[in-house]
Each structure stands twice: as C-alpha cells, then as structure tokens.
Amino acid sequence: MDIIKATNVHRKFGEGALEAHILKGIDVTVAEGEFVAIMGKSGAGKSTLMYQLSVLDQPTSGNIEINGVCVSQLHEKERTAFRLNTLGYVFQNYALVPDLSSEENVMLPLLMQGYTWTDAKERSHHSLDNVGLKGKYLNLPAELSGGEQQRVAVARALSGKPKIIFADEPTANLDTVSGTQVIDLLARLNHESHQTIVMVTHEREYAMGCDRIIHMEDGLVTNIEQLK
C-alpha cells in the first residue's frame, strides 16, 4: 500500500524573468515500510521534492497524498499538526535546540503530542537508548560529537512513532564512520519497526542499503532503481 503518492507535482520560485521551475511534474509513490533514497546532482530538485513530500513546503501545482490525507489542501495549523503526528525529520545540520539536553530535545514533540512529562521522559530515554546514547540524556548538544547529535536528532524523529521519517542529507556534516553509523541506524529502525523512510543523499554508498533509489535530474525523475 502506498503511504506517499505524489502526482504531477510542480514547484516554481520567483516570477516573470526570474521564475525558476524546480520540479517539473513529479510522479512518485512510496510504499508503507519502504526505505527510499532520493539522489541527484546539486540542483536536481531532490531536496525541493523532499520538502513537498514532507509537508514543509507547498507545491505550485499537483497533488500529494500522505497516509490517505491530501496534504496540499491543509492549512498552516493543520500542516503543523500533521507533521507532528505523522512525520519525523532528520535534518542535515542536526537541528537540535542548543539550550535543551538530549532528553529534552527528544521530549519536545512528545510533550506537544500531549504526553505527560514523566511519560515523555521515559520514551525519550528509550529512544536515546535505541540509537546508542544511553547515559547521555543530560548532555547538551554542544557536549556531543556531530555523529551523536545526529543520533539525538534520529531519536527525536523516532520518539513519537511517526508513520514516515524524512532525512535530508543526514550524513552531510559527518565523517565517514559517523555517517555510516547513522545510515545503519536508519536501516535498522526501518527493518525492525517497519517505519517508512525517505532520505535525500548525494552519496551512493549510503543509498545502497535502501529498497529503492529515485534518481532525479533537472526537476524530473529520470530513473527508479530497485535494490531489494
């Protein structure tokens, strides 16, 4: 069953002579529990596509359906609630709140979902344990390495048990060892909990653990490579 279904998605920026047509009619589907990588050269539109699919941006035209909801029709408040309850994010620059400890960073979406402080803390510890950060609950982001910070970000994305996790070049700022650890972690979570993962990357070796690779060029899907 397709959990993401994008039909004829266009995204333009600017107007008149300055108009840039980034996505030129994308048709993509992602099945539930699938681990998909989006690859392409710089400027191919892979990140822009991910922003449309992850409800962070709205397409100029076309339709996107996620988990049976037509997200293109949602208002800002509904989109925020939809992201909170259905989606998880891992950004390339870790995107942690610097003033909050690891556990508090992970607790944020849980508290927003309505968990009590105690429950949120318990779940946060469980998520951090799951990404190999047991005992680093009280560390501030600045006290963690890049790889550890990205794992906190993964723990945050996972904690609310979202249907889909979007990862935007999660290894971009990491060394090879840390990068591999993060990709392995995502692959393990996908395998164990059957969460759908959509990842943008420009490094093929990190995409090799995925089920499929969607290749993009100049705003169009040029090839879909089935790996498993």
Added chain:
Amino acid sequence: MRALRIGFLLGFRQIQRANFWTTTLIIFVMMLTFLNLIAVSGILVGLIAGAEVAVRERSLGDLIVSARDDEDRILETETFVRELEAFPEVATYSVRYQASGILEANYKERRNLQDERDIANVRVTGINPDNEEAMTNLSSQLIAGEYLDSNEEGYILLGALYTEEYAENFGDIFETVSGVGPGDTVRLTSGNVSKEFIIKGIVQSKVDEVSLNSYIPEREFRRVFNRFDRNADQIVIRLTDPKANAEVKAAMVASGLDDLAKIQTYEEGVPKFLTDIKNTFDVLGTFIGSVGLIVASITIFIIIFINALSRRQQIGILKGIGIDRHAIEIAYVLQAAFYALAGSLLGVLVTYGFLVGYFDANPIDFPFSDGILVAEPIGTLYRFITLFVITLFAGFIPAWIIVKQNTLNSILGRK
C-alpha cells in the same frame, strides 16, 4: 496547555543557558528603567511631600482649629481648650492669636524725621512659648539668639524673612527691616498702640508660616492688639496617632466642638495649591518616567528580536517538527517577563531597601522644602504592572514577527 508547557521549557532553558553577563546587563537596564519610573516622579512629588511634612511638623499639626466661616475667631476658646484636653488622643496643642502689625527698627538712630522709616508690615502670632515649643519645636528653627521664655516680657522672635540680611536672597519681594539681630530693639505698632520689644532670636524655616512670622507671648499680644476676649485665631493639635486624625476630628464634631470652631484634619487644612502642585508633579513625573518606559520597551524589543532572529533557523525547525508557534512565542514572552520581573524586583529592593531610607535621612535641600523620595506602594505596584505588561508586548511582537515567517524559509535561512 501543551504550548504553554513547551513554551515554559524553551523559555526557561534559554534564560538558564544564556550568557550570565548579558542577562545581568539586561536586568540592570530594566532595574534602571524601573527606578527611573519610580524615582523621577517620586522626587518631584517628594519636593511637595517634603514641604507638606515640614508644614505638618513645624506649623499645622494633625488637626487645625480655626474660626468658623461666619465668625472672626474661635468662640469660647478657653472652653474649647478645656474640652480638647479631655481627649486622650491629643498629645499636645498650641493656641495662636494672629494679627498684622507694623515693625519698626532703627528708629532711635533716625535723626531726621524726613528720612524714610525702617518699617515692615509683619504678621504677629501670640503664643504660649512652652506650648508652641512642645507643638512645633520652634526653638530648633532658631538661626540666631534664643527662644522665648514664658516668664519674661518684652521679647520677640523674628522670622528671618523680615530681616534684610536673610531676605536678600529672595530679591525685593518681602518687606524687611535692616541691620537687626538678637539684642536689638524694635517697635511693634497696631493702631494707636505701640510697644518696644527686644529681638530675642531669629527663626528661619522652609515653612513660610515660620520664616514670615513674628512671635510674642500671648499676654503681650492681647495688650498690643487689644484682644482681651481671649478668643484665639487658631489652635493646632498634635495627636498621639497622627493617622487617626479623621477619627479624632469626628469625635470632636460629635461632642459639639464644631459649634465653636471649624475643625479640619491636616489633609483638609493643607493649602490647596500644595495638593495641586503635588498632583501636577506626579503627572509630570509619570510623563518623564514614561519616556524611560518607551526606552525599556524598545530595549526589550531589540533584545528579543535579535535573540529570535539569531535563532530563526531553530524556530523554523521547531515549527517543522510540529511545535505549535504559540509555544515558541511564549518562550520569548517568558524571557521578556523574566527580565521585567527581575529588573523590577531589584528596583523595588533598591527603592525600599535603600533609596527611600536614604532620602529620608538625607533629604534633598531645596529652597522651599527638604525633598524626600515618595514611593507609595500602590503607585509602585501600578508602575510595576505597567512596566511588566509593556515588556510582555515588547517581547511578544518581535517573537511573533520571526515565528510567523515561512517555516521552510526559516529552516533554510532564506529571506
């Protein structure tokens, strides 16, 4: 509720992890703003309040008894005084007889009758020196000579502003006699009656009723001014509990004393212009303080704006992961509230722990009063609430501006 909880978590942690010296500086600025709000109007009002305190202590007391509007003097003054003494709340009192006379000096040296006489129209108050001393501590206002003795006759206390030497700083606005001091002889005339007095002392006070007055014993007053009915012009009363003056006045009225005289509390009897000036200064002080308030709100606006702007990407990410925008706004409002609260509390501490006591002990020496700092708790509370509410707005607006920006643009740092 969820937004509130997260807002408090984010806000609290931002305050907790902020640079100590930056936070201290912001709180210091807020404290100065609060002090500006309190002190400017407090000192302006304190100028008049100082004058009021002085008038109450040095002249009018807690209750003022004067002639009824339809009479020239207090009727049956001796009866009134007997009744007055029966009130246990009365600590002390002074009966005063008042009139105007002509004071002449240097008349013995005036050899040519064509020469101008050295005279001044003066206000004369007949007193019982002991009672007046107990009531107003008049002797403490002496700048030269000695205080009147109840057993002596032929002496006068002269207000400093009736002497040329002391009045010259005020230009030519007072009628004065020249070259007189303790030991000199002056002549007091009322109608056809004249009597010589030796100046026993010169009194000077920031209360004009003292500096522009001359005091003689009441029995001599009666002789000079032909006032043998013994009905006085004024009785000033000090109570054991000055705050109870309205209740004591009510008791006196209930006992029928108001048939003999008009009885007023100090607040009722204080000259209206003093109250008007006080109110005007209060408004003026509030206006000047408001400028500080605007500066404080702009300061907070800039601080929160820069803070939120430098965290724009983080704000975008928080929105991206589904955190309600109100939670983020609350975090910044909480910071502004913290700065306002901490600054104001410090300001309150400095005001009541130091400034009020300091100015009470070391009043500002103004020509017409000893200026104190007036910081009424209710006024302080009002200013505190004003500063707090304005700061909340000043914190909310920049947060709102940054938070309402497009989520993805914030995350990517795009304009």
